[in-house]
Amino acid sequence: MKIAIIGTGYVGLTTAVVLSYLHHDVAAVDKDESKLALLHAGKSPIHEPGIQNLLEDVWHTIRFTPSVAEVVPDAELILIAVGTPPKKNGEADTRHVEQAAREVAQVCLPNKHYTLVVKSTVPIGTNQRVAEVVENVFSERGIRGNVSVASNPEFLQEGLALQGAFYPDRIVVGANSEAAIDTLRRLYKPILEQTFDPPSEFPRPPSYHLPPMMTTDPNSAEMIKYAANTFLALKISFINEIAGLCEAVDADVTEVARGIGLDARIGHRFLRAGLGWGGSCYPKDTAALLGVAAQSGYEMPITEAARAINFRQRERIVEKLRDVLHTLEGKTVGILGLAFKPNTDDIREAPALDIIRELLAEGAIVRAHDPIAIANARQALREKVNTNNGLHFTEDVYELPYDADALVLVTEWDLYHRLELRRLAKQMKTPNLIDGRNVYLPEEARAAGFHYIGVGRT
């Protein structure tokens, strides 16, 4: 199938590479010259496990271009995967989605049928708005167009994007037109029936079942995306709330999570207590959902509480440091991990940034390490990098503890699971370890010489 994808961010590029691997004829459009230059050279502009190798395999089959007009007229299906950044009031800004729809409609051939799919996460009602935008352009052009608009939300997890794209739990399609549903069913046929040969890096999991393609109306499909992310976000906030109480009553939240997770109705996943969620989705999508609710005059206290608990986790870690060091002024703190989660260099809404800002504000000296996100963190903290000589980044994790008063584990990179704790502790002025993700066993950290403090454990 001939496909044009607008936007080559996490969603757009992953989709382009996977659909091309499944033998579709893919063109990808992006206006960002620097991204295009990388893509033309076969290099991935995003860091995502496996994407570089897969891109190299299919790169020669994908056409990367800045021009919608060059690729849309011939396409059967057009996917919009542009960003929906938050506005000041938290609502998602759909300007880029509408602009993409306008540009598409300007170059659609009269009478030819197209399926225009919105993959970006958008407020409820956006698909309807996109259909209006398209119709308005057709009437300005004085032509009869034939475009079916469909919602097809994307559930990819950064760091696991390709695994999720090849082996999804479900595919959700919201459309009022049978033609659009039929096109999307043909698009996803190799995934729905799992007829493709798995790439060597992404073997089919032995227990994997064929995924359902759920069809519904566009508003419900848009709501499914927000509701899914909000539910996962509040599951994490729930266990973090329990973690706080565990600390007060001398219980261990990792044991509690294990015990409640054994109930099949609850399940084990997304019950890891710690520094909570960051990234490009949960903070933005929970805020956007509250924005949608506010517009409808509806209150969502559970979602509001999930957000408050999440951001409180960052403050609680700094409080723990204050308790153990008495003052942060002049103290040296090593930060293990800057990315919002492992296997990505994404630092959007990362807890590490808030923690570092607070530590610097209180006069601490901060030394930070991350396997791949230092460049992004340096850029995000550039005002501090330029004005505060207490902030240092290091590529060598074993340089972090030198003469430090405390280490804080913020991101649970694999590398940190394998650290020689004894070697770290020995170099420190005072061997305090605040484990913001409960990576280490308390007794092991203590045996290595650390004063160990986790989240929700005694």
Ligand code: UDX
């Ligand atoms: C999320 C959704 O999972 C995905 O379906 C959607 O398309 C986009 O948003 P992502 O933000 O990439 O994906 O990461 P995810 O793996 O869901 O983790 C989000 C955050 O929650 C991370 O900061 C992670 O550290 C935190 N988390 C996750 C916990 O604190 N505890 C957990 O048990 C699980």
